[in-house]
Amino acid sequence: MSLSPWLVEKEGELHADGIPLREIAARFRTPCYVYSAARIRENVERFRKTFAGLPMELHYAVKANPLGAILCLLARDGLGAEVVSGGELLRALRAGFPSQKIIFTGVGKTKAELELALREGIRAVAVESMEELKALEEISREIGCCARVALRLNPALSPDTHPHLATGRPGSKFGLDPRDAEEALAWIARSSDLCLVGLHLHIGSQILDVEPYLAAWRYLCEILRKARDHGLSPSFLDLGGGFGISYGGEGPGFPLEELAAGLREEMPSGVTLMLEPGRALVGDAGLLLVRVLYTKRVHEKAYVVVDAGMSDLLRPALYGAHHRIVPVRKRTGPPVKADVVGPICENADVLATDRELSPLQSGDLLAILDTGAYGSSMSSHYNSRPRGAEVLVYRGKAHLVRRRETVEDLVRGEIVPEDLG
Numbered sequence: 001m002s003l004s005p006w007l008v009e010k011e012g013e014l015h016a017d018g019i020p021l022r023e024i025a026a027r028f029r030t031p032c033y034v035y036s037a038a039r040i041r042e043n044v045e046r047f048r049k050t051f052a053g054l055p056m057e058l059h060y061a062v063k064a065n066p067l068g069a070i071l072c073l074l075a076r077d078g079l080g081a082e083v084v085s086g087g088e089l090l091r092a093l094r095a096g097f098p099s100q101k102i103i104f105t106g107v108g109k110t111k112a113e114l115e116l117a118l119r120e121g122i123r124a125v126a127v128e129s130m131e132e133l134k135a136l137e138e139i140s141r142e143i144g145c146c147a148r149v150a151l152r153l154n155p156a157l158s159p160d161t162h163p164h165l166a167t168g169r170p171g172s173k174f175g176l177d178p179r180d181a182e183e184a185l186a187w188i189a190r191s192s193d194l195c196l197v198g199l200h201l202h203i204g205s206q207i208l209d210v211e212p213y214l215a216a217w218r219y220l221c222e223i224l225r226k227a228r229d230h231g232l233s234p235s236f237l238d239l240g241g242g243f244g245i246s247y248g249g250e251g252p253g254f255p256l257e258e259l260a261a262g263l264r265e266e267m268p269s270g271v272t273l274m275l276e277p278g279r280a281l282v283g284d285a286g287l288l289l290v291r292v293l294y295t296k297r298v299h300e301k302a303y304v305v306v307d308a309g310m311s312d313l314l315r316p317a318l319y320g321a322h323h324r325i326v327p328v329r330k331r332t333g334p335p336v337k338a339d340v341v342g343p344i345c346e347n348a349d350v351l352a353t354d355r356e357l358s359p360l361q362s363g364d365l366l367a368i369l370d371t372g373a374y375g376s377s378m379s380s381h382y383n384s385r386p387r388g389a390e391v392l393v394y395r396g397k398a399h400l401v402r403r404r405e406t407v408e409d410l411v412r413g414e415i416v417p418e419d420l421g
């Protein structure tokens with residue numbers, strides 16, 4: 001089994017970009033997310049190299065991992081950002097993404113969020129309904145600016161992925177259907193407060209086939225022609241994100257080269273291609289470092305209880321997602337088959353089911369791989385568990401980039417009325 005290139009076994013134990021994970025656990029305790037800045041940069045480079053020669057802009061999907069240090073790294077590398085809330089927008093600005101490189105998507109932006117986006121002068125607000133378009137127009141009139149709009153389209157495509165992750169299929173809440181897209185184009189063409197700058201879609205996440213992207217691209221091109229018929233000239237076509245990674249450690253992940261080749265043949269003139277990867281940039285650049293608390297058997301079934309659960313890593317419980325789990329130092333002896341579970345009071349708190357593992361004892365360290373995307377960002381305080389630390393390995397050093405939370409962090413913001421009880 002090949003691990004990620006930044007994870008190497010040396011002298012019998014796993015190292016992250018040259019640093020023993022044992023040392024990271026001793027210094028920052030567990031559970032702890034560990035990220036590799038070098039791997040994130042390699043992933044960015046792969047996109048740039050693959051699409052070289054095409055007018056392409058890369059916007060990082062902040063939701064995959066909004067950690068300030070990761071955002072700063074990507075902003076300094078010249079990427080743009082795709083955000084889905086006022087909170088993500090402010091994080092992106094704070095990390096140094098120029099407002100002109102930020103796109104705001106999402107189906108339920110509030111008026112306050114739309115106003116914030118306009119006042120900050122971001123690249124585009126991707127509108128998802130006629131009502132939102134009209135609300136944006138009204139706000140831009142009040143502010144006295146012309147709102148830069150992208151239309152988020154629902155192309156009615158069903159790529160092969162988990163149903164929760166197929167966001168461009170018929171019946172999904174996202175985007176405008178063809179009839180509303182037509183109406184939106186006509187509306188914008190008549191408006192002096194709205195300016196169409198782009199067309200956008202996002203067909204889903206963790207997709208491994210090229211074909212649905214090419215179908216989505218053809219759909220974008222068709223709507224581009226319609227926009228031009230209305231006298232509008234959007235300057236970008238945004239194919240969204242969703243490029244899958246190889247969670248099993250086998251197989252190459254999404255065939256980016258095939259996508260680039262397909263797009264090269266069908267690139268309309270006068271527009272830039274925009275991509276919004278999240279997972280493909282940070283997914284395999286992160287791991288969750290956990291410690292075994294106990295091993296036990298219940299009615300003959302073996303369990304390994306670790307100090308992280310679904311509140312730290314929700315993907316297995318939410319999507320039945322598979323993450324490789326490897327010991328930091330392998331013990332010798334026959335393997336055991338066990339469920340790896342967390343401390344949360346839910347049957348769904350299972351990080352791996354019937355997994356063959358080398359023998360384990362209380363105190364052993366395990367690395368849960370490929371958890372850089374939608375790991376920390378989906379974590380919660382469920383069961384009142386403070387979140388663990390997060391560490392970025394950068395230029396041969398392990399940097400604490402988010403401190404471990406305390407109980408104070410759990411109750412921050414709570415108010416107990418004085419005359420209660």
Ligand SMILES: Cc1ncc(COP(=O)(O)O)c(C=O)c1O
Nearest residue numbers: 061202205241242276277278279
């Ligand atoms: C609009 C949009 N763009 C990009 C992404 C990033 O997807 P991924 O992390 O799978 O690349 C998402 C994820 O939900 C999204 O909703």
